[in-house]
Amino acid sequence: MNGVQDVLVPKGYRLLISQSNESPEEEQRLIEALSQVRVDGIIISPSITTSDYKHLQNLKSTGMPLIVFDRDCPDFEGDKVLVDDYDGAFQAVEYLIKTGCKRIAHIVGPTGVSISKSRLRGYLDALRQYNLPIIHDLIVTSKGFTSECGEEVVIRLLDLKDPPDAIFVVNDQVAIGAMLVIRNRGFVIPDDISVIGFDDEPYCAYSYPSLSSVWQPIYGMGMLSAKILLNHCEENLNLNLNRREIFKPELMLRDSTKKC
CATH class of the missing domain: 3.40.50.2300 (Response regulator)
Structure with a gap:
């Protein structure tokens, strides 16, 4: 505006x-x-x-x-x-791969939204380019773009027998909500699970820990x-x-x- x-x-x-x-x-x-x-x-x-x-x-x-x-x-x-949502998502997942992450999850945005589709494609293509398997249990869909949605959906990832070692999230608000649950469940960010959001909202620098994001x-x-x-x-x-x-x-x- x-x-x-x-x-x-x-x-x-x-x-x-x-x-x-x-x-x-x-x-x-x-x-x-x-x-x-x-x-x-x-x-x-x-x-x-x-x-x-x-x-x-x-x-x-x-x-x-x-x-x-x-x-x-x-x-x-x-x-x-x-x-270019696709390119931003690809950059994020590529970086996670280069830091040694192997089980990279993605919290997808609401179904049917153009940015959700483009960011999902970037995530999938980055895995393919670096020969990492696409594990469908690591792909979950958020109902919306709020922090509460992140809290709801990340539980499914943390309850897996083999939880992810990184999560690329459709936007920063969802990522902030997800990080709260991750910390409350006893995981350490980023030692146990790395997190990257999208949008680079001003509050990203002041979250705990400060949130990596696609600007x-x-x-x-x-x-x-x-x-x-x-x-x-x-x-x-x-x-x-x-x-x-x-x-x-x-x-x-x-x-x-x-x-x-």
């Missing part, structure tokens, strides 16, 4: 923020409401359960600029600003989303150009992982 605002405000635009709370029905209502008050354009990160993009297509057909950021809508053609340039993503929107608003660019910008992530190492 800071990145978007820092581009729009100097140009005389006001930023209106609406939140769907991960409800596709609320998302559709908000889109309709914003279009009725004749906003100049919309930047949207779709809810985790949005699978029908008809409301986005209808909005685009009216000529209103629409930018999708953070979460992809595979069946919707339009301007998108995303991060994504969210400020830059916000700025670019706003610049593309301005191009449509002020230069009347063709809405059918379907610009797709992919940012590269970077692995940030802290105390929750062993050293190479």
Whole structure:
């Protein structure tokens, strides 16, 4: 939001923020409401359960600029600003392998979400490239992206006869919840189990232990989303150009992982 605002405000635009709370029905209502008050354009990160993009297509057909950021809508053609989730996941798992981890688990995000799918593919391909077996018991799915979801799902991994020696987690909030349970069960992080999250939220440096995570340039993503929107608003660019910008992530190492 800071990145978007820092581009729009100097140009005389006001930023209106609406939140769907991960409800596709609320998302559709908000889109309709914003279009009725004749906003100049919309930047949207779709809810985790949005699978029908008809409301986005209808909005685009009216000529209103629409930018999708953070979460992809595979069946919707339009301007998108995303991060390479696959590459970030591959980097994380590759690092865990290089530190000597052999039983690397993955806490997958909610089913059907684009970032969940991409991060799972990166995890699987890293194992394949380094000839490590894909053990399906080490792949568990979180119901959501909160710390509570991490607490719930990591128990299944710790109850295995042979628990994992590392866990790559779909995002930082889930990872923080998982680390709490890991410590409460008597495991030492990272000596017994290494943990890597995704997003590199500011609190990662202050968790215990500090959380290694995949950083994504969210400020830059916000700025670019706003610049593309301005191009449509002020230069009347063709809405059918379907610009797709992919940012590269970077692995940030802290105390929750062993050293190479």
